[in-house]
Structure formats: structure tokens, C-alpha cells
Amino acid sequence: MPVHNAEIAEMFDQTAELLEIKGDNPFRTRAYRRAARVLEGLPKSAAAMLSAGEDLAELPGIGHDLAGKIASIVETGKFDVLQSLKRELPGDLGEIVAIPGLGPKRVKVLIDELGVRSIEDVRRAVKSGRLNELRGFGPKLQKNIAAALAKPVAVKRFKLPFAEAEATALIEWLRGGLDGGQVVVAGSFRRRRDTVGDLDVLATSANAAAVGDRLAHYENVAQVIAHGPTRTTVVLRSGIQVDLRVVEEKSYGAALLYFTGSKAHNIALRNIAVDRGWKLNEYGLFSKTRSIAGAPEAEIYKKLGLQFVPPELREDRGEIALAQKNALPKLVQLSDIRGDLHVHSNWSDGDAPIAEMAQAARARGYEYMALTDHSRRVTVAHGLDRARLLRQIREVDRLNGKLRGFTVLKGVEVDILADGSLDLPDEVLSRLDIVVAAVHYKFDLPRDEQTERIIRAMDNPRVSVLAHPTGRLIEERGPYDIDVDRVMKAAKERGCCLELNAEPDRLDLTDVAAKAAKALGVKIAISTDAHSTAGLAYMRYGVDQARRGWLEPDDVINTRPLRELKKLIRR
DNA sequence: GCCGTTTTCGGCCCGACTGTTTTCAGTCG
Numbered sequence: 001m002p003v004h005n006a007e008i009a010e011m012f013d014q015t016a017e018l019l020e021i022k023g024d025n026p027f028r029t030r031a032y033r034r035a036a037r038v039l040e041g042l043p044k045s046a047a048a049m050l051s052a053g054e055d056l057a058e059l060p061g062i063g064h065d066l067a068g069k070i071a072s073i074v075e076t077g078k079f080d081v082l083q084s085l086k087r088e089l090p091g092d093l094g095e096i097v098a099i100p101g102l103g104p105k106r107v108k109v110l111i112d113e114l115g116v117r118s119i120e121d122v123r124r125a126v127k128s129g130r131l132n133e134l135r136g137f138g139p140k141l142q143k144n145i146a147a148a149l150a151k152p153v154a155v156k157r158f159k160l161p162f163a164e165a166e167a168t169a170l171i172e173w174l175r176g177g178l179d180g181g182q183v184v185v186a187g188s189f190r191r192r193r194d195t196v197g198d199l200d201v202l203a204t205s206a207n208a209a210a211v212g213d214r215l216a217h218y219e220n221v222a223q224v225i226a227h228g229p230t231r232t233t234v235v236l237r238s239g240i241q242v243d244l245r246v247v248e249e250k251s252y253g254a255a256l257l258y259f260t261g262s263k264a265h266n267i268a269l270r271n272i273a274v275d276r277g278w279k280l281n282e283y284g285l286f287s288k289t290r291s292i293a294g295a296p297e298a299e300i301y302k303k304l305g306l307q308f309v310p311p312e313l314r315e316d317r318g319e320i321a322l323a324q325k326n327a328l329p330k331l332v333q334l335s336d337i338r339g340d341l342h343v344h345s346n347w348s349d350g351d352a353p354i355a356e357m358a359q360a361a362r363a364r365g366y367e368y369m370a371l372t373d374h375s376r377r378v379t380v381a382h383g384l385d386r387a388r389l390l391r392q393i394r395e396v397d398r399l400n401g402k403l404r405g406f407t408v409l410k411g412v413e414v415d416i417l418a419d420g421s422l423d424l425p426d427e428v429l430s431r432l433d434i435v436v437a438a439v440h441y442k443f444d445l446p447r448d449e450q451t452e453r454i455i456r457a458m459d460n461p462r463v464s465v466l467a468h469p470t471g472r473l474i475e476e477r478g479p480y481d482i483d484v485d486r487v488m489k490a491a492k493e494r495g496c497c498l499e500l501n502a503e504p505d506r507l508d509l510t511d512v513a514a515k516a517a518k519a520l521g522v523k524i525a526i527s528t529d530a531h532s533t534a535g536l537a538y539m540r541y542g543v544d545q546a547r548r549g550w551l552e553p554d555d556v557i558n559t560r561p562l563r564e565l566k567k568l569i570r571r
Numbered sequence: 572g573c574c575g576t577t578t579t580c581g582g583c584c585c586g587a588c589t590g591t592t593t594t595c596a597g598t599c600g
Contacts, residue, residue: 027583031572063573101589103598138591187600200600226599228588233599243600245587258585263600270584275577281585 002047002483003074009036011079017094018085020104021111034061037264039070041317043516047074048485060316091117099148100225101141109134123149157195158240159474160504160541166240167199170218174203174244177214181205182252186259187243191311192544194507195474198241202259208246215244251283253297258282264316265309272304272320280304312547317515331547332526334540336559339368341569342413342436342467342499342527343536347392348373349381351532354392354408355399360533362406368562370409370527371396372436372467375423377415384412386428393431407562409433413467418442420456422463429462434569436499436527438467439480447481454482455490464569465525466491468501468508476505484513488520497523497557497568500549502542503535514549523557523568 016032019025038061039046046056056067073079089111096107096119110116113134114125126146131137158166167185174183184190187200203211212232216224225233225241232244247255258266258281273280278287284294285303293299298308306323310331313319322328344350345357352360354371361369373392374383384392389412396410411434415423422429422437429435437457445453457463469487470479491498498517501508506529509517517524526542528535546556553559557568 025572028572030583034573061573065572101598105597136591136596140590144590198600226588231587231600233588259600261600263584267584274584279585283586 002045003077005039005042005045008046008070008073008079009039011073011082012036012039014094015079015082015085017097017104018082018089021089021093021097021108022085023104023108031061031066034264035066037316038062041315041512043512043519045485046070050074060318091121092119093117095119096122099145101144101148106136109136119149156239157197157475159195160189160192160544162238163189163196163199163240166220166236166238167201169220170199170201170215170236170242173218174201174211174214178203178205178211181249184256186256187261190260191262191314192548194504194510194545198243200259200261201242201244202252202255203244203246204249204252204255205246206248211246212244215242245282247282249295250291251294253300254280254284254294255282256297257300260311260314262315265314265320268316268320269300269304269306272306276304310547312544313550315548329550329552332543332551332553332556332559334543336553336556337366337526337539337543338561339366339370339558339565340528340530340536340539341370341409341411341434341465341525341558342372342501342529343369344373344381344413344529344531345371347388348378348383349531354395356533357530357536358399358403358406358408360536362403364536364539366406368407368409368565370411370434370436372411372413372434374440375412375414377417377423378440383415383423386424389424389428390431411436413438414463415440416453416457418445418453420453420459422457422460426460426462429460432462433566434464435462436465436467437463439471443471443477443480445480447483450480451483451486454487458490458494458496461494463496465497465499465527467499467527468506468529469498470508470510470513472508473505474507479508484516488513488517488522491517492520492522497525500524500526500542500546500551502526502528502538502540502545504538504541507541507545509545509549511545511548514546514551518549518551518555524551524555525557527558 012032013036016029019029038059050071056062056070057064096102114130116122125131131142171183182204184202185199186202188196205211208230215232216227220236221234222237223235230246235241245259270280278285284291285300293303301308307326307328309319309323340361343357345354346352358369374381376383376385393410396408400408410432412432413436416437416439417423472479500514526546528538530536557565
């Protein structure tokens with residue numbers, strides 16, 4: 001059973017946490033955390049890199065020591081450093097440090113003075129009043145801890161449409177209290193991550209306190225966490241946290257840069273500034289106390305000798321080195337998209353007739369749309385059998401006869417059966433313009449079986465695109481257990497494309513996987529999987545994710561005019 | 572633990588807010 005990068009990253013994060021509690025060298029703990037982030041952003045599994053003879057120490061943030069530790073984890077599945085730390089500091093310490101206000105230092109005090117090992121121990125300590133004996137645990141902190149214990153906040157991330165709705169209403173409210181000035185959402189929202197943990201809002205005003213006050217008085221605020229002169233943190237009724245930062249106009253670019261992150265990207269930029277004898281913070285780029293740049297974000301990159309880095313790339317995954325060489329990818333944009341290659345109609349589980357979907361796609365400025373209703377096995381979606389699909393083909397032919405300057409591609413989302421065969425006979429599939437294949441049942445097959453099932457489906461040369469390749473549903477269902485490396489290599493060998501499903505509950509492939517696909521030369525279809533005319537609008541989420549995966553127009557098949565597209569989807 | 576035209580040791584991003592304490596540590600982003 002190969003060890004996933006995410007598992008190694010988790011081991012390193014836990015190690016960092018325990019080292020922090022021990023009071024170890026903070027730069028050592030940071031090294032573990034940085035390595036964890038690097039592993040998460042790696043396009044290939046460390047295990048595969050090692051077996052290919054690659055030297056992990058060449059990765060940024062990973063030296064010979066950690067490279068050796070990763071190799072040992074890959075080999076044994078265990079991390080001896082973490083195991084001995086756990087013996088030294090037993091219990092569920094991770095849960096305890098997750099309580100707001102309890103960091104490593106205070107947890108150490110709880111362990112040493114009261115022998116606390118679990119959240120239950122903390123609860124008992126609060127009730128018994130034993131915290132009063134401890135230095136640094138005043139009445140307010142105790143009250144906050146008690147409140148957090150009473151209402152444990154589930155660690156949750158929010159999907160983009162929800163975050164957008166919350167952000168739009170909030171920004172409107174904040175703008176209502178400003179005469180001019182900027183109000184923008186930065187953070188992972190601006191970087192267009194598939195989910196956001198909170199909303200980082202940046203405003204410019206000469207009267208920072210007034211903006212903070214206005215946030216605190218927003219009707220949807222459930223709780224004010226912190227409220228200082230330039231920074232205010234609240235939790236909205238919906239559970240999402242909002243961090244507001246207010247700066248003067250002259251610092252807007254620097255503050256936007258700082259508040260957009262990612263943290264790793266910021267640290268890398270600040271290090272470049274330090275190398276030049278400067279200082280970069282949220283107020284500007286400074287030489288001693290003299291400001292060199294600050295208002296437009298782009299100017300800061302320029303002064304640091306860097307090409308402007310689009311927010312989607314700011315993850316410290318190699319973008320800075322490329323920006324230094326003026327060699328960043330020219331990322332795909334929504335306006336590059338010429339059609340949608342995964343669309344349902346009311347013939348299966350969609351809401352609208354084919355003609356309406358086509359009309360809506362055309363209204364988006366597209367040249368084509370692939371109609372890909374479900375196949376018969378997907379009974380809950382009224383999947384099409386041979387006879388109905390043949391009827392649908394005739395209907396699409398009739399419709400295309402009436403349309404001018406727009407083409408409905410005849411297609412299907414054919415179900416991949418448990419043994420990797422397809423749910424419709426080749427004789428029918430061969431009459432279509434495009435075949436999109438997908439798994440909808442049997443998510444729990446063992447890894448090898450699941451991987452081979454999918455590869456076998458791609459063995460069929462009629463299959464043009466593998467839809468939602470990992471099957472994940474964000475915050476609901478993890479990916480099915482497949483060897484993504486193998487699936488991608490198989491797709492490359494067979495000339496099959498992979499889908500980046502733009503539906504914001506899916507966003508499947510992930511950013512990291514899309515980047516890996518590009519590295520292998522696998523072409524991507526960004527498709528909405530729309531089940532209604534409104535669903536076609538999800539395309540922008542798919543493009544955002546593709547940009548995070550470093551994709552350029554050439555990597556994406558549905559940026560091509562119809563004639564060129566057709567060459568790519570028939571094998 | 573990483574890293575290097577300030578190199579193999581001695582640095583390591585930078586600042587806001589809270590609570591407790593009396594000048595600042597801890598936490599958080």
C-alpha cells in the first residue's frame with residue numbers, strides 16, 4: 001500500500017505540532033510545516049519519485065535529512081520521530097491546540113502542571129477551577145476556553161458559491177459606509193482555491209476604525225472575535241469567519257499582496273526583499289523607512305524583479321522562480337473557452353430540453369456544446385439505453401440542421417461498469433461525436449481494481465474524455481481509491497483526455513492533479529456537467545481551478561475551434 | 572531542519588490583537 005503525499009504531510013504537521021509543544025527550535029518546526037505544504041503541492045507522489053530514482057532533496061524546503069525521512073516513511077509506512085514524540089507526549093493534543101486561545105505554550109503548561117492529555121481533561125480542569133493556579137490563565141481566557149468547549153467549532157471549509165454569496169452581501173454593506181475607497185476579498189478566495197476557510201476582506205480608508213465598526217455592526221455577525229483599530233475579526237451567523245483589514249490608500253497594493261497570500265508565497269517574497277536589504281510588509285516595500293512601492297500590487301512584484309504573479313499561482317509551487325525569469329505560464333481564461341463538453345438535458349436527469357441547453361450555451365458565446373446524457377445503468381437519472389440514444393441522435397441532427405454557427409455534438413456520459421466495460425455497445429458509441437466516460441457506482445473497489453477498471457474503460461478508443469476522474473464531492477465524499485499517476489499515464493498513452501469538472505461541488509481534477517496532467521502532456525476538457533441552463537455558468541469555477549493547475553489555453557481542448565476539437569476527441 | 576555572489580554556520584517574514592501584567596508573551600494570520 002503506497003503512502004500518499006498527504007499522509008506524509010499529515011505526519012510532518014503532527015510532528016511540528018508536538019515539537020512546538022515541547023518548545024523545540026521554532027525554525028525546525030517551520031521546516032516540517034513547509035515540507036508538508038511542499039508535499040501537498042507535489043504533482044507526483046513521493047513514492048513514485050523515489051522509485052524513479054529522483055532526489056527529493058532537490059525539492060525546495062526539503063534537504064537531505066527530510067528526504068531521508070520521507071524515504072523511510074515510504075518504505076515503512078511509519079515515522080519514527082513522530083512515534084517517539086507521541087510516546088513522550090501522549091494523548092489528543094491536536095484537539096487541544098485547536099481550541100482558540102490555546103497554543104503550544106499554554107498546552108505545555110496544562111500538560112506539565114495538570115497532566116492534561118485530552119479535551120476531557122481540559123474540561124475537568126476548567127470546571128474544577130484548577131486553571132486559576134496557572135500563570136497566564138486569567139478569567140477571560142478561561143471563559144473563552146469554556147465557551148469553545150461548550151460549542152466546538154467544526155473545522156470546516158466553505159465552497160466557493162457559498163463564500164461568494166456571503167462576500168457579495170458583506171461587501172455591499174461595507175461599501176455603504178465608505179465614501180470611495182476599496183473593499184475587496186483577498187485570501188484563498190482571491191486565489192480561487194476550491195474551498196475557503198474564511199473571508200479575508202481588505203478595505204482602504206483614512207478612517208480605519210469606522211470601517212471596523214461597520215463590520216462589527218453588520219446584521220449577520222454572530223460574534224466579534226477581535227476588534228482593533230485596523231483589524232477586526234467576526235464570525236457570521238452562517239459560521240464563516242471574516243477578517244477585515246483596513247489600510248490607507250497608499251498601502252493598498254502591499255496590503256492586497258499580504259492579505260492574498262498564500263503565506264508561503266508571502267514569506268518567499270519577503271525573503272527576496274530581505275536579500276536586497278529591504279523590508280516587505282502589509283504597508284509597503286521599504287528601504288530603511290523610505291517607501292519604494294506600495295499602492296499597486298504589480299509595482300511590488302516589479303521592484304522585486306518579478307513578473308506579476310496571478311493570484312491563482314501564489315502557492316510557492318515554483319511560480320517565484322519562473323517569475324524571476326519572466327517565464328510564468330500564460331494562463332487559460334474564461335474568454336478562451338469555445339464550448340462545453342459535458343452537458344445534460346431532460347432526456348436524462350437535466351432540467352431543460354436539448355434546444356434550450358443549446359440556446360443557453362450559444363448565448364454564452366460558445367461555438368459548440370456536447371450533449372452527454374447518462375447511459376442506462378444510471379437508472380436514477382433515467383439513463384439512455386440504445387434505442388433512446390439513437391432517437392436522441394436523430395433529434396440532435398434535426399436541431400443542428402436548424403442552428404447556424406453553433407453545433408451540438410452528439411455524445412453520451414457512458415457509465416463505466418465494475419469490470420471496466422462500458423454501459424453501451426460500441427456499435428452505438430461509434431455513431432457519436434464524443435464519448436465521455438465516468439464511474440457512478442462501486443466507489444469502494446480496492447485501489448488496484450478501481451485503477452484497472454478505469455484504465456480498461458480508456459482502452460476503448462471511442463472514449464474521448466474521462467469525466468470527474470476521482471469522483472470526489474467536496475466536503476462530502478473523498479476521491480475513490482485510485483492510482484492517479486497510473487490513470488494519467490494511461491490516458492496519455494491512449495490519447496484520452498481528462499475532465500476538469502467545473503461543478504463547484506466537484507472541481508475534479510484538483511489543481512495539483514491538473515498540474516500533474518499538464519506535466520505529462522495529458523489534455524484537459526474543462527466542462528460544467530450542467531444539468532440546467534444556469535449550470536453552464538459554472539465554467540468560470542473550472543477555469544479558475546485550471547489556472548491554479550497552471551493550465552494554458554493549449555492544454556485545454558475546449559479552447560479549440562470545432563474543427564480542431566474534432567481531431568482531438570476522435571481517436 | 573533548510574540554506575548559501577553576506578556560504579557549511581548562523582541566520583531564518585512581519586505585524587495586529589488579546590489578556591495578563593506593569594512592559595510583554597502568546598496566539599493568530
